[in-house]
Amino acid sequence: MAIDLGAVEAQLSTAFPGAVVEREGDWLVLDRDRLPSIATYLRDEMGFDFLTHVSASDYADHLDVVYNVYSTRPELQGPGLSFKVRVPDRVDARVPTVTTIWKSANFQEREVWDMFGIHFDGHPDLRRILLWEGFEGHPLRKDWHEPYYEEDNKPFGSRWPYPENPRPRSAEQRVHWRANVQYPQGFDPEDWDLGADYPPLFAPKVEINGIDTEPVYLNVGPHHPSTHGVFRMVVGLQGETVTNLTPVVGHLHRNHEKIGERNLWNGNIPYTDRLDYISPMYNEFAYVVAVERMLGKEVPERAEYLRVIMGELARVVNHLLTIGFQFNELGAMMTPMIYAFTEREHVLDLFEEASGARMMHNYYRIGGVYGDVSDEWLARCRKVVSRLDRKIDEFETLLTDNEIFISRSRGVGAMSWQEMVNYGVTGPVLRSAGLSYDIRRVEPYSIYESFDFEVPTYETGDVYDRYRQRIAEARQSIKILKQALNRIPATGAIMDGKNAWNVKVPDGELYSRVEHPKGELGFYLVSDGGTNPYRYHVRSECLINLAALEAMSVGHLLADAIVILGSIDITLGEVDR
Amino acid sequence: MSDEITVPDELKGNVFITKLSELYGWGRKYSLWPMFFGLACCAIEFMAAAAARFDTGRWGMDLARASPRQADLIVISGTVTKKMVPKIVTLYNQMAEPKYVISMGACATGGGPFKEGYNVVSGIDQFLPVDVYVPGCPPTPEGLIAGYMAVHEKIQNERINDVPWYEKDPIPKAPVPLLGGPDLIDPRHMDEIRARVRAPQSAAVGGEPEKEDA
The missing domain is CATH 3.30.460.80 (NADH:ubiquinone oxidoreductase Nqo5 subunit)
Structure with missing residues (x-):
């Protein structure tokens, strides 16, 4: 279609x-x-x-x-x-x-x-976002090379044990500074600007209701227990009310895209794990779906079922963890989070058995999955799914009607879905405001069409609705999981053809998106027919959802801004890439 | 006066004798408070290690402190980027002595899978004195606990009469790298950078390869 x-x-x-x-x-x-x-x-x-x-x-x-x-x-x-x-x-x-x-x-x-x-x-605020002002050059241009540059494509020649490289030299040995730095010609160390990237702490006095007041700028992060990693926001405050809020990102910019353009198509799969490290399985899902669309490759049925099972387990875990973190920020220090981590361990054990790795699974393959699972695994998975079902009930019993939670979250961060759409907000946050938009339904991929599930929505899009939205979506995932575990073919191939170590993708470019637990995760890929992507871009839902943070937070208390940030559900690995 | 100590009968079985240093180490190693500090993927496993299944509270480590002033241990849990490293070093400098550093995972140890990236510092040990390296990408919580055990062992073996924080001289701060120019500047290299920029023959200021060792 x-x-x-x-x-x-x-x-x-x-x-x-x-x-x-x-x-x-x-x-x-x-x-x-x-x-x-x-x-x-x-x-x-x-x-x-x-x-x-x-x-x-x-x-x-x-x-x-x-x-x-x-x-x-x-x-x-x-x-x-x-x-x-x-x-x-x-x-x-x-x-x-x-x-x-x-x-x-x-x-x-x-x-x-x-x-x-x-x-x-005409852009209102065209500054560097992932790097810092003063950075030399624009790194994703093809003629820009970093200090440790070796070759355009992996595997690098120096890594092969040819007789002419008996002792490969490490990257540090090849660079004068023994570190990953370079200084441009003409750089004058006597005269350069450290560049203040923060606003003055106190702004000029203004008069409000006849009282002289000083607006205060507060830096939250990048080291802060409630920013979900190395995220920084500069909050302008009037009293305790937020008047403006600027997200500052890039503290975890790990150059996925530059490295991804060098990797083999297959070699990017483990890197996608490290994007949103709360739900690595689904990142892989997004990437392999994109590459398969370029290749026009079919995936065997059993592999599709395994993909959906892994992906939906990841979604349930993601939503439970998000709720756990969110309550941490609301002051329910640790307990909901530890409950969520307990459930995560059960799912990780399943993942570990199937893929060999506890957290960074590298399980999906272009055209299938890495390994088959045993009947015993499926039986255990059924048990875990019914346990998760019960645990979602437990979460609801403990949290949903909690009076403190309701009074802290009702009406906080509310936004209409029309405005969210304009900001590009996707995922549970958008659906909690009332728009039924789920990529599994509107642009189905894999075998999601064959499952019976609903796309729940709520009305106001405030923090409370986002919480209920995540609970409702986790329930729908359980529903999908139960169907998948009942219908998965008993035997069958898990790879389309042989597991090739190297894939050649025909010329072309495409943007492919899936419904990640956090929103629309897209991959923009360009191939020149070679063994590695010519262009590899991750459309990060976390970064784009953050764009609405200021509009959601202005007028609320600082403590609420933290909660709103938590309810948007970001992972810095994906914000910064 | 004899060296023998007589223990009264009613106290037998209740007295034990040790060296002051050992008691000091034993007391400190079970009250090691880590900093509530995460960088990337490893931070999730750091939290998982503190959660119910692995429960580092068993070694008195359940109280993660958000403030560096109250923390004894900083776990560098993830990729160290150029944009972040000045903040990490500042946090380390703000911690009170005695303090320990664990480099958790491949990225913090040497750049890991992202080493070639232009914004990635290949190893926190360029700037901080690391006590224990934990391998893995990410290390499992068991691996991290093994790293904690190694720190415990190190603390246990420190002797009260030669630890640096009781010396007269203040312990030097770690050099905070500067960011804001074209690239990360290590203040220890400042003179060398000046010399190279002024040298007329230096064509490439960054990437000139070093002579291979003999």
Whole structure:
């Protein structure tokens, strides 16, 4: 199932003659200069109100900025429109911003600026997002090399035991500083700016109700027990009320994409584990689904069932842990978290037996899964699933009607789903505000079509509804798991063909998305027909959901902002990649 | 005066004799408070080790402190990035002596799978004195507990009369790297960076390879 690209092209060409410059596979190349008006038309007239993915790709002679838009109208939900604009000038690369049309472009355009050096005209706050101001160059450009650069493609020649490399030299030995640093020509260590990346602690006095007041800026993080890792937010406070909030990310930027472009297609699977490390199984799921779509590969039935079982177990664990962390932030120090970790251990034992690894499973393969499971494993899995079912009840008994919890969370962080869509928020947070949008339903992948499950929704999108949403979704996952465990074929292949150590993916590019426990996890992949991706981009739902944090928090107390952050459910490994 | 100690009959079985140093080590090793500090994936296993199944509370370590002032042990649990390392070193400097460092996992030890990345510091030991390295990606909680045991052993073997925190001279702080210019600057390399930038023949200031050892 795909969108009728011809019809879209015709409609766009009627409204804007010459708007579609070119058609490239499933992608439309649009006119760069008229992008804002075309985008407004796409959103208002054609119903593409949901911009989920903005990224870029570097080709030798030009840069491409790619966009993926979807619709939330019930009749148009499903596959979306992929379009791009071409930037011929590499030195002075400029594209008009679409932030004014879709706010979800905000962080993503900043990331493109950071990584590719494409300037977005009219962007409200175009600063580096993952790296720091002063960084030399734009690292995802193909002509940019880091200090430890060795070769473009793995496996590196020096790692082979050829007679000519009897003693491979380590990266440290190849760099003068014996460390991963380089200083550009002309860098003057006498005269450079350390660069204050924080606002002044006290802003000028303002008068409120006849009283002189000093607004205070408070730094929360990157070392803070409630920021879920190395996340930092700069909170402007008036008394204890949040007046503005700036997320500062990038403290865990581990260069997934640069490294991913060097890895073999298979070699990226273990790296995806380390994206959202709360639910590694589902990250792998997203990646292999994307590569299989490029290859047009079928997956054997038993492997599909195993994939769904692993993925949904990961979803239940993710939701329980999120609830545990969230209560930690509400002051129920440790107990719900320890309950959640106990359940995680049961699931991890299953994962460990199937994949060999406790936490970073590396279980999914392109065209199947790594290993089969025994009947005993399935029997144990059934027990764990019914245990999880009971435990969700237990969580509900303990927490749902808790008066302190209700008074802390009702109405906190509420946002309408229309606004969330504009911010690009996906996943349980979006559904808790009332929009029934689940990629397992609207654009099914794997064998999700064959399962009977509902997409629960709630009304207000406040912290309480997000909690109830996660409980309801965990219940639906249990429902899927029970069906999958009943219907899984007793025997059968778990790989499509032989488990190849090296995969060649035909020329092409695609954006593929799945319903990750935290939202829409997408992979934008470009292949030049080789053994490694030409471009590998992760559409991180955590980063994009964060864009709405300020709007959700303003007007609430600082203590509530922490809770709102917890209820958005971020993992820094994926925010920063 | 004889060296023999006579224990009264009613106290027999209730007195035990040890060296002061051993008592000191024994007391300290079971009240090691780790810092509530996580960097990446390993932090989840760090928390799992503290949770119900592995329960590091059995060694008096259940009280993770968010403030560095109250912590004795910092577990570097994850990838150390250039953007984060000045903060990590500052946190370490804020901890009170005696303090210990565990480098948990491949990333903290040497960069791990992300070593080649442009924003990744290949090993926290470039900046902090690491006491125990725990291998793994991520290490299992059992592995981390083995690392804790190694720290315990180290503490037990420290002698009260030669530990540095009772010396007159203050213990030097770890050098805090600077970030904000083009790259991470190790203050210990400042003179060398100046020299290389001024040297007219240095074409590549960063990537000039070193001569292979003989």
